[in-house]
Amino acid sequence: MNIVVVGLSHKTATVEIREKVAFAPTHMEKPLRELVALEDIQEGIIVSTCNRVEIYVTTRDIAGGISRIKRFLADYHHIPLETLETHLYSYHGEAAIRHVFRVAASLDSMVVGEPQILGQIKTSYGYAAEYKSSGIILNRFLHKAFSVAKRVRTETKIASSAVSVSFAAVELAKKIFGDLSDKTVMLIGAGEMCELAAKHFLNNGVRGVMVTNRTYEKAVKLAEEFDGKAVNFEELFDHLHKADIILSSTGAPHHIIGPKDVEEVIRRRRQKPMFFIDIAVPRDIDSRVNKVPNVYLYDMDDLQGVVATNLEQRNREAQKAEAIIDQEIGQFFKWLSTLDATPTIVALRGRFEEVRRAELEKTLANWKDIEPEEQKRLEACTAAIVNKLLHQPTSLLKRTGQGGRTDLYVDALRNLFDLEVAGQTTETEELGELEE
Amino acid sequence: MNALLFKLTMGAYFLATLLYLVYLIKPRPTLGRISHWVISGGLVIHCMFTLDRYLEAGHTPITNLHESLSFFSLAIVGMFIAFERKFKISILGSFVTPLALVILGISALFPSAIAPLNPALKSKWLMLHTSMAFFGYAAFAVAFGAAIMYLIQEHFLKNKRLGPLYQKLPSLDTLDEINYRCLTFGFPLLTFAIISGAIWAETAWGTYWSWDPKETWSLITWFIYAALLHGRLTTGWRGRRAAILAIIGFFVMLFTFLGVNLLLPGLHSYK
Known part of the structure; x- marks a missing residue:
């Protein structure tokens, strides 16, 4: 069984492409079902964030699997495959594992070390679990990725607050406004990243927070959290002039703020500078807004650029993280290879044989006057029982090994008979710990 | 010595x-x-x-x-x-x-x-008039420096290419504030220099204002900074526009000071 990764990220595609390929979090069932319905794709997970869209699957046929997923991505989003293909990368085997571990550990992030990505992958995994598109291998794989990410976070300084998109935004705000203590932040929409950025701004002493959302109740709830003020979405432009820093992350498919709106607002503010941070994909704010005097607009790609300039000093931490990942890849790869049928069949036979021997010996120990001839027949009989019992499962395993869900049986057998297969490590405790 | x-x-x-x-x-x-x-x-x-x-x-x-x-x-x-x-x-x-x-x-x-x-300069006004003018000019020179810094920093922030100076330069707000403070220093000084000059001219030459090139150019300089100050106080001119005006104002001021003395003959052409 092979793990295959196909996707695109901020490194290979601009925000224009990414927003076309993004999957809406509210509609994950359809794509996940279609994904695992593809020929020879057993398990599948779709990770879709503002910075990347990636699909993880298990398949027997690497080349075929990759091309089917590429076709799926193109067809699903109605983009010509030729256009999309130049932005796509694909990995299999060890490279695929490394890639996903690196993504989860935030080594592949726009802002290396930013903590949001792990939560985003967990959410994506949640959808896959909910719609049952992931199975034993990807479950184990993702849990492993989470534990690797956790290790990286605790053992290196890579995820210190200094390396997040929100921190980059705060730094920029300080270069625009100097002192933040008399500044007001406005949140448009919700989302983890948006809230995190707002918290960062509060920690840096902004005076107040305003929150607006299409669902007013959500705005009220979030406003309470920040001790701020909720604003009706329809009245956004009546309040926008009171905000110095605007964090926008709505799920709107179109721009919600254009240059004309901002010109109007900035006039009302008597040219006091405004800093727009658009972390939505698709973007909420027309990029021409940046051209309005005294207005600064940064979208996700811009923030990436900002952060790239600071990255050098973090390379050392990233190298430590890579070392951790190297270690963990080894372990996981071993486990993956044990999912093949043969070692399990051997182990299963071994276990049965072991029981047969033990029972036979016990019986023979109390049976002093047994004839050698009789003993032979007894052995043959017990051996035949074992063989008969094992015939069905063994042949099933061998047959499904040609292209079916061997791993399901392998995993079940291992648990049922407590088999120890070479290279296997028990990680149940680790998994439990990760659920928090 | x-x-x-x-x-x-x-x-x-x-x-x-x-x-x-x-x-x-x-x-x-x-x-x-x-x-x-x-x-x-x-x-x-x-x-x-x-x-x-x-x-x-x-x-x-x-x-x-x-x-x-x-x-x-x-x-x-x-x-x-x-x-x-x-x-x-x-x-x-x-x-x-x-x-x-x-x-x-x-x-x-x-x-x-x-x-x-020069006998025409023999007056108690000399010190007051000239030192006020030059301290005013100096304030505009500092505003000029801050304006250049502002434009560099603004260029970084607008174009999102944070060059090597980005971290070292102060915030836009601080630079704009310096620009404004210089203006509030320089403008009154320039105003008083012009007024004191007019009074002195009346006592020395018998007329308050004679459209001597220095006077004309001083007035042009004054109008530029007056416009900037007015824009700031009423419609909130600031940032890039204020920085550019501070730079223009500085060059006009330099011309008022040097250009007039060296190029245009008039009552103020002291060399």
Whole structure:
């Protein structure tokens, strides 16, 4: 069984492409079902964030699997495959594992070390679990990725607050406004990243927070959290002039703020500078807004650029993280290879044989006057029982090994008979710990 | 003695400029402090030079180009030190001290001999009128430096390419604030210089205003800064627009000062 990764990220595609390929979090069932319905794709997970869209699957046929997923991505989003293909990368085997571990550990992030990505992958995994598109291998794989990410976070300084998109935004705000203590932040929409950025701004002493959302109740709830003020979405432009820093992350498919709106607002503010941070994909704010005097607009790609300039000093931490990942890849790869049928069949036979021997010996120990001839027949009989019992499962395993869900049986057998297969490590405790 | 003090000032300003330029590359706080003391030392010597000249000549030493350029340089350094202390921004020195050095350098090109005072200038107004004018100019020079810094920093932030200076330059808000403060210093000084000049003209030449080129250009300069101040106070002109106007204003002011003296014949053409 092979793990295959196909996707695109901020490194290979601009925000224009990414927003076309993004999957809406509210509609994950359809794509996940279609994904695992593809020929020879057993398990599948779709990770879709503002910075990347990636699909993880298990398949027997690497080349075929990759091309089917590429076709799926193109067809699903109605983009010509030729256009999309130049932005796509694909990995299999060890490279695929490394890639996903690196993504989860935030080594592949726009802002290396930013903590949001792990939560985003967990959410994506949640959808896959909910719609049952992931199975034993990807479950184990993702849990492993989470534990690797956790290790990286605790053992290196890579995820210190200094390396997040929100921190980059705060730094920029300080270069625009100097002192933040008399500044007001406005949140448009919700989302983890948006809230995190707002918290960062509060920690840096902004005076107040305003929150607006299409669902007013959500705005009220979030406003309470920040001790701020909720604003009706329809009245956004009546309040926008009171905000110095605007964090926008709505799920709107179109721009919600254009240059004309901002010109109007900035006039009302008597040219006091405004800093727009658009972390939505698709973007909420027309990029021409940046051209309005005294207005600064940064979208996700811009923030990436900002952060790239600071990255050098973090390379050392990233190298430590890579070392951790190297270690963990080894372990996981071993486990993956044990999912093949043969070692399990051997182990299963071994276990049965072991029981047969033990029972036979016990019986023979109390049976002093047994004839050698009789003993032979007894052995043959017990051996035949074992063989008969094992015939069905063994042949099933061998047959499904040609292209079916061997791993399901392998995993079940291992648990049922407590088999120890070479290279296997028990990680149940680790998994439990990760659920928090 | 006078020539020696001048050379010492020149040396100190040269060293300070050098230090401030190094500070631009390596912004270490210690380096900033050293630069500050060197330029301050230079200013003290410069004041001694000016005082010495005053005592020797027996009148305010702002009567020819050598003296006025030197005094302009002194005023710039004094104004800069005040702003550097107030805003705690050493990097301002990297943009302003070279200006002071260049102006002092140009002053050395003009004859430095103390000439007998032009009888028209023999007045108690001389000191007031000229020193106010030059301190006003100096405030505009500091605004010019801050405006250039503003435009650089704004360029980084607008184009999202945070160049090597980005971290070292202060926030846009601070730079804009310096620009504004310079204006609130410089504009009243320029206004009083023009008014005192008019009063002096009435006593010396018998008329308040005679559209002498210096007067005309002073008025143009005044209008530019008045427009800037007005825009700031009413419609909230700031940022890039204010910075560009401060730069234009500075060049017009330079022309008012130097261009008029050197190119346009008139009552103020003292060389």
